Amino acid sequence: xMQQFLKNVYTQAINLDSxxxxxxxxxxxxxxxxxLFGNRVICExxxxxxxxxxxxxxxxxxKGESLEKNFKRDFYNSINKALNYANKQIEESKKALNxxxxxxxxxxxxxxxxxxxxxxxxxxxxxxxxxxxxxxxCILCLDSVNIFSNxxxxxxxxxxxxxxxxxEQSRELCKLLDQLMRDFCKQxxxxxxxxxxxxxGDQVWLTDIQGKYEKYEAKIDxxxxxxxxxxxxxxxxxxxxNKWWWLIPVPAIFYDWFIN
Numbered sequence: 001x002m003q004q005f006l007k008n009v010y011t012q013a014i015n016l017d018s019x020x021x022x023x024x025x026x027x028x029x030x031x032x033x034x035x036l037f038g039n040r041v042i043c044e045x046x047x048x049x050x051x052x053x054x055x056x057x058x059x060x061x062x063k064g065e066s067l068e069k070n071f072k073r074d075f076y077n078s079i080n081k082a083l084n085y086a087n088k089q090i091e092e093s094k095k096a097l098n099x100x101x102x103x104x105x106x107x108x109x110x111x112x113x114x115x116x117x118x119x120x121x122x123x124x125x126x127x128x129x130x131x132x133x134x135x136x137x138c139i140l141c142l143d144s145v146n147i148f149s150n151x152x153x154x155x156x157x158x159x160x161x162x163x164x165x166x167x168e169q170s171r172e173l174c175k176l177l178d179q180l181m182r183d184f185c186k187q188x189x190x191x192x193x194x195x196x197x198x199x200x201g202d203q204v205w206l207t208d209i210q211g212k213y214e215k216y217e218a219k220i221d222x223x224x225x226x227x228x229x230x231x232x233x234x235x236x237x238x239x240x241x242n243k244w245w246w247l248i249p250v251p252a253i254f255y256d257w258f259i260n
Contacts, residue, residue: 002109003033003045003186012183013038024096028041031085034095036105037176042093044086045103051078053115053205054213061211068105072123073176075205079108079124083133091135098165101175104135109142117218118143118159121202125163137170140177149219157193 006013014035016025025031033041060074083106090104108121121141129139141161149156162177164170185192203218 001188002142002184003047005187006034006036006043006045009187010180010183011194012180013043026096029096030085030089030092031096032089035097035102036180040098040103041173041176042048042090042097042099042102043107044089045107045109046082046086047109047111048079048082048116048121049111051116053112053216057205057207057213058211059206072127076120076124076127079121080128082108083125083128083136083139087133087135094135103137103169103176105173105177106136106139107140107141107142109144111144112147113145115205116214117146117148117203117216118161119201119218119220120173122161122163122201123203129163129165137165137167138173138177148218165216220223 006232007015016031016033016035021031022081032042032044035041036043056075084172086106087104090106093225094100094102094104106125108125110116110118110121118141121143125139125141129136133139139162143158143160147158155157160181162174163172182192184190201219202220203216205216208214
């Protein structure tokens with residue numbers, strides 16, 4: 001969804017795959033996907049798909065990976081590779097375009113239904129940002145296929161999370177991402193919920209005692225603020241909740257839910 005928005009709709013995005021930019025990128029020079037907000041941001045989009053969740057879970061089970069840290073180290077390998085490559089694409093695009101001060105953004109969007117969620121992207125991105133990716137100032141994590149809801153199925157949401165550093169560059173980029181998400185939601189006719197308190201995220205991949213994969217479970221705990229809005233907005237929000245479409249952009253900060 002976001003990739004198509006940037007490529008086909010958003011006037012603040014320039015597609016670097018356009019032929020007019022071929023002259024800047026010589027053979028073997030890695031190229032990012034977009035310039036955003038003039039020349040202020042170099043952005044690489046990564047669609048997370050094609051990971052064989054069942055095969056990986058069962059393989060790791062039979063390897064005896066009982067420690068969660070080691071399990072995630074191996075399980076997130078595909079996401080980590082995508083982030084490492086994006087870091088290189090942004091680095092070389094800065095040099096090719098002579099934009100050394102451009103901000104580096106990676107957008108991760110999960111397209112794997114039921115067996116992976118935005119929590120997996122947040123966790124993997126958080127771990128990688130803590131230990132590297134020097135050309136990336138923020139990672140925006142999205143999920144285009146899964147929702148979170150209460151146990152009775154009410155209040156379904158699709159969270160969006162920015163992983164950022166404690167730097168001026170990251171803070172500047174977070175402001176631009178706020179504009180990007182607002183523009184995306186406006187174009188997609190989606191409401192935004194702001195000001196809520198995201199408490200915790202948990203996820204687990206379950207197997208039977210023989211190690212056969214059964215299912216993935218994930219949950220988030222958050223407190224919704226009191227909404228003091230006009231009745232027409234309440235009605236619009238209610239309509240979108242009934243359609244299980246409710247996108248939540250949350251504050252840009254490192255979370256340590258999964259690190260402990």
